[in-house]
Structures are given as structure tokens and as C-alpha cells.
Amino acid sequence: MMQLHPWNTDFRWASTRPPDLRRLSDDQVARFETDGYLVVDGVFDRASLDEVTAALDDDEAEADALLQQMPDQRISIAESGAITFAPHAVKRSEVARRFTRHPTLLDVVHDLLGNDVRLYWDQLVYKKPEKPREFPWHQDNGYTFVEPQQYLTCWVPLVDATVANGCPWIVPGLHRLGTLRHHWREPLGFECLDAHPDAVAAEAPAGSVVVFSSLTPHKTGPNTTDAVRKTYIIQYAPDGSVVLDGDPDRGPATERTPASDPDRQFTVIRDGVATA
Ligand SMILES: O=C(O)CCC(=O)C(=O)O
Known part of the structure; x- marks a missing residue:
């Protein structure tokens, strides 16, 4: 059963x-706001994808x-042969x-988040074929509670993402409830959900980006192919966002940390202008 997160008391x-x-149409922005996601083609x-894959494959191999x-x-x-995570490539790799400042990507981010934006998180997620496994329904704000609750995930497929190799699935519309309670x-x-009748697959060719809200419930299916599904997840948040810490079942957050680590949460758009 769906329930709200205890810290989600007055979300609108x-x-x-x-x-x-700059990049999206009025219709695309309206669809994002209604459905909570978009696939932007x-x-x-190919050259940018190849360059970032060549630069970051070693990070994943280390993980x-x-x-x-x-x-x-x-x-x-994380499990070898199933799913691996390699966070914060931006700390190591020019x-x-x-890539996280790619002008077209930042135009999309601008159109959905506005004029003052920081990188919030980046990680490689590789789904391996040896141990096919789903990644369950969750919201990104269900893992770490950020305020404002609305930030943006750009799920960048480095290879074509299909139902067969574990593309994202989305439940449209539920982002408007704010953060849901999650169970381990x-x-x-x-x-945050068992299954949902409205779930849709967001297949995405390499070169496109699946853009969704931090509040959009999503899962990925098992990789049933014989090749690795490679993704670089890049998240952006409005400048001024803070990470909450504490035990939600024991009361309000006990710590609030600005999401502004200069090494990995740098400003990407200031006053509407992409920063260098
Ligand atoms: O890319 C995947 O397979 C799932 C990763 C994901 O949803 C996440 O890291 O929040």
C-alpha cells in the first residue's frame, strides 16, 4: 500500500x-509536469557517448x-554480475x-529546473547479464530525503536501453504526491510500490535521455540479454537544496546539510547562464 514519507507533510x-x-517545447514541459518523466531524443x-564510456569504464571495473x-x-x-554502482566520476574525470555540463543536456535541465542549478549526484549504473535482476520501484528522494523534494534525474543510456536489457519503467502522475514511504x-x-497497473516502459536509444523527477516512482527490469546495460545517471538540483538526515519514524530531521560540495555538487547554471 502506498503511504507518504513522514517528512512529506505539506508537499505541493x-x-x-x-x-x-531553450530545448524543450511547451508540450514536453507540460507532459513532464503531468507524467513526471520524458524521453528526450x-x-x-555517438562520439560523446564513446568518450565518456571509454573514460569511465575503468571506474566501474574498480567497483x-x-x-x-x-x-x-x-x-x-550492489552485486558483481548483477548491478554495479560507481559514484562521483566528476571528482576524478574531466x-x-x-559530460555533465553538455550544453544540450543543460538546456533540458534549464527548461525543467530553472535558472540556478547545481549538480547533485552522478553515478554509473551497469546492469550485468550474469545475474538478471530487477531494481524495485522507488523514488530517488526515497533513498536520501532532499529539500526541496523536487530535483531532476537524467538517466543517460550509454547503450540502447530496452525492456530486454533493463530500461526504466515509470508510474506516471504519482510524483505529484511528493515523497512516499519506502521499505527495505x-x-x-x-x-515504495509493489506493482502498478499504469506502469510504462521508457525505452531509450543511446543519445537520448530519460528525464524524471526525484519524486517519480521508477524501477528497472532484469537484463535478459548477453551484453551489459550501461547507464550514467546525472542528477541536478535547484541551488540551495539541502539533504535531511535523521530517523523519519522518530520525528523531524536532525541534520540539514547543503548539497553544495564544491568537488561534486558544483553550480552548472547561474542566473540562467551555464557556468564554465
Ligand atoms: O539504472 C538502474 O538500473 C537503476 C538505478 C536507479 O534507479 C537508481 O540508481 O536510482
Whole structure:
């Protein structure tokens, strides 16, 4: 059963659309606000995808090598052969920093988040074919509670993402409720829904981006192909966003940390202008 997160007491979805649009149409922004997601075509060319993949594959290989040394080849929800996570490539790689500032991507981000935006998080997520596994229904704000609750996830497929290799599935419309309560599902991760009749697959060719709200329930299916599904997830938040900490079942947050680490949460758009 769906329930609200205890810290989600007075949420109202608010449009963060600026008056001037740079990449998206009025119709696309309206669809994003209604459905909570969009697949935006033609953001990256093959050369940019190849460059970032070549630069970051080693990061993922390191994350996988670490998992292989662990009992059951696992750390929490990451497991060698199933799903690997390599966070914060921007701290190490100029190519990653450039990719997160790609002008077309930032135009999309501008059109949905407005004029003052920081990078919030970046991570590679590779779904491996050896142990096909779904990633359960969750909202990104269900893992770490950020305020304002609305930020933006850009799920960038580095290869074509299909139902067969584990593209995202979305439940349209539920982002308007704000953050839902999540339960831990061993060993797969936090979950906010069992199943939903309105779920739609967001297949996305390499070069496109699946853009969704931090409040949009999404899952990914198992990779049933024989190739790795490679994704770079890049999240952007309005400048001034804070991360809340504490035990939601024991009362209000006990800590509020600005999401402004200069090494990985740098400003990407200031006063409407992309920063260098
Ligand atoms: O890319 C995936 O397979 C799932 C990753 C995801 O949804 C997340 O990191 O929030």
C-alpha cells in the first residue's frame, strides 16, 4: 500500500519551468509536469557517448573488482554480475565533468529546473547479464530525503536501453504526491510500490535521455540479454537544496546539510547562464 514519507507533510508540486525555453517545447514541459518523466531524443552524439564510456569504464571495473572480494560478491544492493554502482566520476574525470555540463543536456535541465542549478549526484549504473535482476520501484528522494523534494534525474543510456536489457519503467502522475514511504526489500533496495497497473516502459536509444523527477516512482527490469546495460545517471538540483538526515519514524530531521560540495555538487547554471 502506498503511504507518504513522514517528512512529506505539506508537499505541493510546483512548476520550476522558467519563462524562456531553450530545448524543450511547451508540450514536453507540460507532459513532464503531468507524467513526471520524458524521453528526450538526440541529446548526445555517438562520439560523446564513446568518450565518456571509454573514460569511465575503468571506474566501474574498480567497483566490480571490489565487489568480487566481498562475501557473496555484494555490498548492500550492489552485486558483481548483477548491478554495479560507481559514484562521483566528476571528482576524478574531466571528461565526466564536461559530460555533465553538455550544453544540450543543460538546456533540458534549464527548461525543467530553472535558472540556478547545481549538480547533485552522478553515478554509473551497469546492469550485468550474469545475474538478471530487477531494481524495485522507488523514488530517488526515497533513498536520501532532499529539500526541496523536487530535483531532476537524467538517466543517460550509454547503450540502447530496452525492456530486454533493463530500461526504466515509470508510474506516471504519482510524483505529484511528493515523497512516499519506502521499505527495505532485501537484497534489492528500497521500495515504495509493489506493482502498478499504469506502469510504462521508457525505452531509450543511446543519445537520448530519460528525464524524471526525484519524486517519480521508477524501477528497472532484469537484463535478459548477453551484453551489459550501461547507464550514467546525472542528477541536478535547484541551488540551495539541502539533504535531511535523521530517523523519519522518530520525528523531524536532525541534520540539514547543503548539497553544495564544491568537488561534486558544483553550480552548472547561474542566473540562467551555464557556468564554465
Ligand atoms: O539504472 C538502474 O538500473 C537503476 C538505478 C536507479 O534507479 C537508481 O540508481 O536510482
